[in-house]
Amino acid sequence: MPTSAGDALDADGAGRNRWIAVASAVVLAAAAGYAFAWHEVLGAAALALLAAAAGAFAARASRTLPRPAEESTASPDNAQPSITLDSLENAAVLVDRDFGILSMNAEAVDAFGAHALGEDIRIAIRHPAVIETVTTAMRQNRDSIREIEGIGRHSTVFRLRAGPAGDARLLLSFADVSPARLAERMRADFVANASHELRTPLATLVGFIETLQGPAANDPAARARFLDVMANEAARMTRLVDDLMSLSRIELDKNIRPREIIDLAPLFENVATTSAVSLEADKRQLVMTIEPELPQVIADKDQVLQVLHNLMTNAIKYGRAGTPITVTAERAKALQGEVVRIAIADVGDGIAAEHIPRLTERFYRVDTGRSRRLGGTGLGLAIAKHIVERHRGTLEITSEQGVGTTVSFTLPASVSQI
Amino acid sequence: MNTTPTAHTVKSFDEDLRQLRLLIGEMGGLAKDQVDRSVAAIVARDAEAAQAVVQSDPRIDRIEAEVEQLAIATIARRAPLADDLREVIAALKISAVIERIGDYAKNNAKRVNSIAQDSPIRPMVIVPEMARIVSQMVDDALDAYARRDPELARDVWKRDNSVDEYYNSLFRALLTFMMENPHHITPSTHMLFIAKNLERIGDHATNIAEVVYYSATGEHLTDRQKADETVYTVSEDVEGEQER
Structure with a gap:
């Protein structure tokens, strides 16, 4: 019997197709019987068969054929929301009426940590303003929006929008508005910093120009000497402006994580090449200890190069002539996972402990006179720290007076290498 | 099955614990926010914002009272043992610590009014940076509690030294600054107290981390050495720092 054969193979698609073929054959036979019936009775029998076949077909079909409407609503809690959240650009969190987190997208995991799921x-988030906003949205059953500072791991400024998302759920979307806020603050900072720091070289320049216009107008020896000094001061101002600009750019990008996966070896070579001349002049050696099979890192190549360059310049400036500079790179475990730790150590006077926490502050100088003499802008370590923080790494300075200083930083290792 | 007395007891004990953890989370969130807002008010010399911080402190106190009641009721009703008891005691201890953090934030906020009267002082720049580390410690200690994560707790615990370094640095800077000009003494003294309060908040974050570590592992974090050198600092020692 066709139906029992169909039942036996009910589970798979082949069985279903065969059953449909059998049913169509029955219908066709019945139809043909009706069309060629030479007697009323035979025609009526054929019609009855057709009706029976159609009825059986319909009943069978409703049992076995897929019902599209039902399948797509089968799992509303799990599959669907995560797909929706992932397509959102902002950090997004879906919560239920009891404040439980149902799902989060990758941006939200980055901001609040994976452990928050189900919590x-x-x-998990704790910030009172977040809880207030969510409570308001729940109670009034409509969107509630608020700008909130200091939530999540990286203390970003978020504009939180909490709104009903059906099925007694609430969608929280966190738009990162810190770049706008930062840009505002930085304009003020820039004016304050620049006016203070640029005034000194500018005053020097003005002084020499006045001298050249007046008393030294006809003194070629003095003119040559003054022009040298002026060129130096102008160069320092240029470096200062460059450093300030790059610091601003790095601060603006600080919440955008680098995505590139890079090898560190070429960067070390680059630093060795660019510092070769000044090392030679001081009769110093560069000792590199790079762990074999160092993993690749997730980093912005130019920025890492800038950090290495800044740290190297410091080591050359503040280390003693004739002593080696040591660069080491090794893999290490940090709280966030596997990292590569890079350290640059010099042998020199070192830095007193009370200065160390402030070294990465803009324009902080242990010895202003010396820093100026050596052509520093007071921004090198501030830039390095900002870059490392953007990479979710840490910058550490250790120093012993009379022995030397070691500056180390970490970069996240690329996961595929672990 | 669900109606047997054992299952019922266990279930509502879990509910009590959950409630305790929620209260700690809420309280911790408030306290960390108070720290952030008080520092923002100090930096902006905004007396109104500071007043708002002072006024929201009682909320933390109320939650602390709630935690205490619930913890005592839980111990009385369920007589928890071993791990469970440790968890209730941890909540009790942590809530007391968070309440202190709130108090320090309030004390800092109260000083804004006076600070706003004087002109801004240079060593101030260290305060927001120090506060950033302290606030992150508080947040991470609470995260460690939320996740029952002993490793994060240990990490917070280790960070306390860098807060002490900031404090020492600021202490020296302020001594020098006060010696320059007697007019600097009033704002500098306030700044000194603010820094000390921040340093205490850092200590309290460390305390939370210790409790979390103990409650997760049953072991104590070994004694850390205090890096507060200011007890030995005399004004003759102070030098450098004139630039800027």
Whole structure:
């Protein structure tokens, strides 16, 4: 019997197709019987068969054929929301009426940590303004929007929008508005910093120009000497402006993580090449200890190069002539996972402990006179720290007076290499 | 099955614990926010914002009272043992610590009014940077509690030294600054107290981390050495730092 054969193979698609073929054959036979019936009775029998076949077909079909509407709503809690959240650009979190986190997209995991999933937002995110906004949205059953500072791991400024998302759920979307805020603040900072730091070289320039216009107008020896000094001061101002600009750019990007995967070896070679001349002049050696099979890192190549260059310049400036500079790179474990730790160590006077926490402050100088003499802008370590923080790494300075200083930083290792 | 007395007891004990953890989370979130807002008010010399911080402190106190009641009721009703008891005691201890953090933030906020009267002082620049580290420690200690993560707790615990370094640095800077001009003494003294309060908040974050570590592992974090050198600092020692 066709139906039992169909039942036996009900589970797979081949069985279903065969059953449909059998049913169509029955229908066709019945139809043909009706069309060629030479007697009323035979025609009526054929019609009855056709009707029976159609009825059986319909009943069978409703049992076995897929029902599209039902399948797409089968799992509303799991599959669907995560797809929706992932397509959102902002950090997005879906919570239920009891503040429990149902799902998060990758941006939200980055901001609040993977552990927050399934947790109560009152424990996982905690910020009172977030909880208030969510409570308001829940109670009034409409969107509630608020700008909130100091939530998540990286203390970003977010504009939180909490709104009902159906099925007694709430969608929280966190738009990162810190770049706008930072840009505002930085304009003020820039004016303050620049006016203070640029005034000194500018005053020097003005002084020499006045001298050249007046008393030294006809003194070729003095003119040559003054022009040298002026060129130096102008160069320092240019470096200062360059450094300030790059610091601003790095600060603006600080919440955008680098995505490139790069090898560190070429960068070390680059630093060795560019510092060769000044090392030679001081009769110093560069000792590189790079761990074999160092993993690749997730980093912005130019920025890492800038960090290496800044740290190298410091080591050359503040280390003693004739002593070696040591660069080491090795893999290490940090709280965030596998990292590569790079350290640059010099042998020199070192830095007193009370200065160390402030070294990465803009324009902080242990010895202003010496820094100026050596052509520093007071921004090298501030830039390095900002770059490392953007990479979610840490910058550490250790120093012993009379022995030397070691500056180390970490970069996240590329996961595929672990 | 669900109606047997054992299952019922366990279930509501879990509910009590969950409630305790929620209260700690809420309280911790408030306290960290108070720290952030008080520092923002100090930097902006905004007396109104500072007043708002002072006014929201009682919320933390209320939650602390709630935690205490619930913890005592839980111990009385369920007589928890071993791990469970440790968890309730941890909540009790942590809530007391968070309440202190709130108090320090309030004390800092109270000083804004006076600071705003004087002109801004140079060594101030260290405060926001120090506060950033302290606030992150508080946040991470609470995260460690939320996740029952002993490794994060240990990490917070280790960071306390860098806060002490900041404090020492600021202490020296302020001594020098006060010697330059007697007019600097009032704002500098306030700044000194603010820094000390921040340093205490860092210590308290460390305390939370210790409790979390103990409650997760049953072991104590070994004694850390204090890096507060200011007890030995005399004004003759102070030098450098004139630039800027």
